[in-house]
Amino acid sequence: MKYDVAIIGAGVIGGFIARELSRYDLKVCLIERENDVGMGASRANSAIVHAGFDAEPGTLKALLNVKGSEMMEQVAGELGVPYRRNTSIVVGFCDEDLPKLQTLLDRGNKNGVRDLKIISGDEARALEPKLGPTVKYALLAPTGAIVCPYELTIAAIGNAMDNGVTLVRNFEVKSIRKEGNFYQISSGVGDDIEAARVINCAGVYSDKIASFVGACDFTITPRRGEYLLLDKECGNMVSATIFRTPTAMGKGILVTRTVDGNLLMGPTAENITDKEDTSTTDAGLASVRTMAEEMVPGIPGRCVITSFCGLRSVGDKGDFIINNPIPGFVNVAAIESPGLSSSPAIAEYVVELLKKDGAVLNARPDFNPIRRPAHWFRHMSLAEKNKVIAEKPAYGRIICRCESVTEGEIKEALVTNPRPMDVDGVKRRTRSGMGRCQGGFCQPNVIGLLAQELGIPFEDVTKCGGDSKLMFGRTRGGKM
Ligand SMILES: Cc1cc2nc3c(=O)[nH]c(=O)nc-3n(C[C@H](O)[C@H](O)[C@H](O)COP(=O)(O)OP(=O)(O)OC[C@H]3O[C@@H](n4cnc5c(N)ncnc54)[C@H](O)[C@@H]3O)c2cc1C
Structure with a gap:
């Protein structure tokens, strides 16, 4: 089968690009090395739709974050994915934190974020009574929101498939070569996938994919982020998402309610070399607890139900890398935070790049943006x-x-x-x-x-594909 476009990587970015392209009369294929979609950073992150005050004005991050954040409520509605505009609050503990909050406010205003303001610790505690007594100042961002990141990814890809996109799983791209007008995409096993255009959305491996076609002038470092997830019993401890002031390593530890009503705290930030290492550590989880405790004292440790770790794709350019270095090939790389927030806007941006690269895009009259909500039954009377x-x-x-x-x-x-x-x-x-x-x-x-x-x-039946079998024979005869 020959495709007009092959997208490598079925995370939230590849997923939204696939959905955006399914609006047009194109044969599109989404390629994923795992047994399921959304198995990279898109399943293990903080799930925040950032308001857009963190990124430096003028960067792609700033442009696409603010646009994506404004699009997200409608897109989540179309896809039937839970979304809640719950407000983001960045807290400062001392006078030295006040100018940092002011910098975020100024950046946010330049980026076009609406309704930002700095308030006192007492005003913040009036909004969030469980905030710690040492919180002295806070930046309030009412447009901050939360979403379920893996449900968003699954729904975007499901909607793209309903509109004609082909998903190919368990296909790890190991080489790409150009023959005539087509890229030959190979896993080294079975048939190649042929496509006139390739979009590289391979997360921490996007530098490797770009190097297959000689289009890599960047590196990606995996940056680990560890989390603790708590039982729904604690979900109401906070309503907004509570951040610390950011550091050079990112936005820092946050405490947030999830759209499903759990409490989430994390992530740590540690650069590593192994792009497969999503293990959690005692030291990392202990630091999550300590930092979270300062922001919201009294979070009960006995309510932790699981821990997990996600890998950010940190590029060496300080911004998202979205370019068209050679004809027919687009890099969508270094999509660290706020990538989830920006995802629908990134998809539109990539389509514009394809148009400039000569792609002919004829709108399909039968495109349907609506997907039935996954949890329709749960929400019934x-x-x-x-x-x-x-x-x-x-x-x-x-x-x-x-x-x-x-x-x-x-x-x-x-x-x-x-x-x-x-x-x-x-x-x-x-x-x-x-x-x-x-x-x-x-x-x-x-x-x-x-x-x-x-x-x-x-x-x-496996836990997560490959050789992750769960059962090794029956202990009793007959049916389950
Ligand atoms: C700890 C952490 C916290 C974050 N918090 C937030 C947040 O609160 N808000 C926000 O906006 N953003 C956040 N982000 C960023 C956000 O998660 C990412 O920007 C987004 O998920 C990136 O999506 P992606 O599709 O580019 O990458 P991924 O989800 O990693 O997808 C890449 C896909 O490519 C596949 N792949 C790789 N190599 C190959 C190959 N050779 N062949 C085939 N397939 C391949 C992978 O299996 C994977 O499925 C956070 C990230 C992390 C890690």
Whole structure:
């Protein structure tokens, strides 16, 4: 199959570019090395739609953050993804922090961020009663918001697929060469993928992909960020997202409620060399606790339900690298924070680059921007739920007790673009396994449903693709 455009990397950036291109009469292919989409930075980040006061005025980060933040509410609505404009608050603890907050305010005003203001510690505590007594000043950004980053990625890609984009998983791009008018994209196994244009959205590996076509004048350093996620019992400790003043290594540790009602704290910031190292460390998690405690004292450590780590793609140019270095090839690299916030705006920017590069883009009249919300059933009234259950009894059978996820919701996710192919994929789409017990009760049932839908033996179902098998034979005969 020959494609007009191949996008390498099914993260939030590749996903939104795929969706944007599906508006046009083009054959588009989205290539991902993993068993699922959104497996890089797009699944492990702070989930903040930044208002846009951090980036230096005049940078791509500033331009695309503010634009993306303004687009996000509508885009999340179209894609049926939870989004909440919850306000961002940057806190300062001493007089030396005040000029830092003033710099952020000035930058934000230059970048076009609306309604920023600096308030006193007491005013901040009146808004957020759990803020610590040592908070002396705060910058208030009412346009700051939160979103679920992996649901956003899955939904953007699902909508792109519904509009004709092909997703190719488990295809790790290992070389690219140009033959005639087409790029030959190879994994070294099976057939190559041929495409007239290539868009490089490979996250921490975007420098490697660019080097395959001799178009790499940048490097990407992975910067680790570790987090603690707490039970919903603590979700109401804060309403806004609370940041410390930023440092050269980034925005620093934050405390935030998530759109699903949990409490999240982190991330650390540590440059590393291994682009696969997403381990958490005792020291990293301890520093998260200490810093968070100063901002919001009394966060109960016993409520931690899991920890995780994401890798930022830090470029050596100090800005997003979005360019068209050779005909038919576009780099979308160094998309560190605020990449999630900027994602819909980056997609529009890339389409403009393609037009300048000579791509012919004819709008498709049948493009449909709407995707059914993944959690439509959860948000129904009891009476509405009972009506659905009377017609489809699977919606009356609870599989995940912590998050109240039904068999009907899981079965629906299993046939919705992009279909989950493993247990973690079901978890990210339905929240089954996301709760307090982290899958202890629901996992065997999820494995059974996956085996049934994929038509594979129970023992062949994996946690996250590859050789991550969960079962090694039956302990009793008969059915599960
Ligand atoms: C700790 C942390 C906190 C953050 N917080 C925020 C925040 O609050 N707000 C915000 O706006 N931004 C935030 N960000 C930034 C945001 O997460 C990223 O900008 C965004 O997720 C980048 O998306 P991406 O698609 O470019 O990269 P990724 O999501 O990493 O996707 C790249 C994809 O390419 C695939 N790939 C790589 N190599 C190959 C290959 N050879 N062949 C095929 N596929 C390949 C990978 O498997 C991956 O799926 C944060 C990032 C981190 C790490």
